[in-house]
Amino acid sequence: MTSDHETSTHFGYSEVELDEKQGLVDDVFHKVARRYDIMNDLMSAGLHRLWKDEFAAKVRARREGFRHLDVAGGTGDIAFRIAKASPADASIVVLDINGDMLDVGRDRANERGLADKLEFVQANAESLPFPDAHFDAYTIAFGIRNVPRIEVALAEAFRVLKPGGRFLCLEFSQVAVPGLDKIYEAYSFNVIPAIGKLVAGDSEPYRYLVESIRRFPRAEEFERMIRRAGFRRTGFERLTGGVVAIHSGWKL
Template structure:
């Protein structure tokens, strides 16, 4: 007797390990539960402090002046890093929503929003990137920074991004990529696999979350393959820009009218 196939039975990768698709989200949640309060330190470790500059460049591409009542969605942005930068750029009537599946990360973001006096302009929602709790054609811009590689079904996440954007809306994704400078790739790989988990253990008392994050970067699709996935979701005028020798890339696409 055959059983109906469910994609929840499929295997996927969790770092370099293979796990059932249905288990990946819980494993990812556990990583971010462990690092939520030290997330900025973690990003500084993983990028040598460069993540702050990358995020500035990234948010510089968000056109917040396109119209009154600008609506922005930042996915997997629990601690508010991207949202607060967008809020600084946008008019006071802008509506910024931070969505994250992890409650610990959102708690950090809410605390930081209160400290900055932005809690009336930035809303925090706990939900899944693969099933966004918003109507079609709702947002002017969608951003996701260092989060897409943690989505178990990336194509489903991209399809959802397309759905909730208004026609003419822009998708922007900042993610670790493949180093494109000969020699630098080997140095970066050695740093990633040897230094980051060791320092993670020293700073946060646990090397495992950092090991997963390094491995997840290695498993992420190549920049041109990922662009193909963005186009498959329906986006047009797609492209990517490599920063810092290809350590990260900014991907973008527009929802056609």
């Protein structure tokens, strides 16, 4: 977490200047963009697909004129699921700060015949290029922990949602099952970087991703951050023993 008065933040387990973090994160995702989904399958044994299915199903995109914003969604995983369940006139924007990830998403959208339903926008989660009260729903999956100033991103999410709009966040969390936490810890720090080295040719981006998970606030604290941003009826649901959690809040 950072405040308006802080000039440094964390990048994994390292401390860096606040204005340096975004560039470092961008470099990580430039390196892994083309192998991102393969690595997700290997690292989670395919569970990320089930997590994303459950997450996207919480977006009720059934009414006409529905507007949805998926942040840090470059490869399109969440947006594709929402697009398939949306009315023909739904407007779905995929936003990511990383151009390489967006290129992957555009290619995949074309392959799936969904290009006409999606708009891909390169922009920063801390400074969204949209007017106030513009979207009915906002999702961010496995992206909020990479934002240098989480509080600013949450405030922007609140700003661009319409009254009655819903915020949904899928993020890694803290394992709540005794015994499983130790196994998960050992797997994360030993196996995941090794898989990254084997498949993507570089272990360091995956070491950062593991460290960033450990530095992310506990589910209870993140819920408090969501409430401080103005959201109400907040809550979270742990999946797979707490490996990930779905957080939600409403702009009321």
